[in-house]
Amino acid sequence: xxxxxxxxxxxxxxxxxxxxxxxxxxxxPYMIMPFFKLENNPIMNMRxxxxxxxxxxxxxxxxxxxxxTFIVQEKAVFFHIGNGxxxxxxxxxxxxxxxxxxxxxxxxxxxxxxxIMMFFIVALPPLYYVFIGLWRENWLLLSTGIxxxxxxxxxxxxxxxxx
Numbered sequence: 001x002x003x004x005x006x007x008x009x010x011x012x013x014x015x016x017x018x019x020x021x022x023x024x025x026x027x028x029p030y031m032i033m034p035f036f037k038l039e040n041n042p043i044m045n046m047r048x049x050x051x052x053x054x055x056x057x058x059x060x061x062x063x064x065x066x067x068x069t070f071i072v073q074e075k076a077v078f079f080h081i082g083n084g085x086x087x088x089x090x091x092x093x094x095x096x097x098x099x100x101x102x103x104x105x106x107x108x109x110x111x112x113x114x115x116i117m118m119f120f121i122v123a124l125p126p127l128y129y130v131f132i133g134l135w136r137e138n139w140l141l142l143s144t145g146i147x148x149x150x151x152x153x154x155x156x157x158x159x160x161x162x163x
Contacts, residue, residue, distance in 0.1 A: 019069035049158035060148035089134030
């Protein structure tokens with residue numbers, strides 16, 4: 001873990017390579033999707049319902065990845081599960097990622113109801129960032145992840161209802 005300069009409190013601009021890998025893990029379903037010959041793919045073929053929500057969603061999602069990778073805590077180490085609430089954040093991030101993968105498994109096998117997509121594929125990824133923020137005591141990531149959750153869910157729900 002690298003710390004470049006302090007931004008406030010015990011938060012630093014730096015680099016945490018594991019943050020990049022945690023992002024890549026969450027993106028695995030998109031990486032393997034081309035290998036599935038999906039008859040229907042509503043997630044990738046949605047009509048756009050709101051340009052403003054689309055811009056906000058992309059911005060907040062990108063900020064979550066950047067904050068996870070480039071904001072580090074002063075006393076943080078490369079990998080440590082932590083104690084108390086931070087340990088809960090770690091285990092919840094793992095649990096949410098596993099649920100997300102289960103949802104993608106359902107999706108790839110043709111179970112593409114709005115409920116399955118909205119819960120497993122839409123609601124869980126922003127929660128993954130929220131729990132990583134809790135685990136790493138990265139309060140900017142945690143709060144941005146909550147905002148991302150609200151915008152992402154609203155936007156995709158609108159897109160699915162639109163199309």
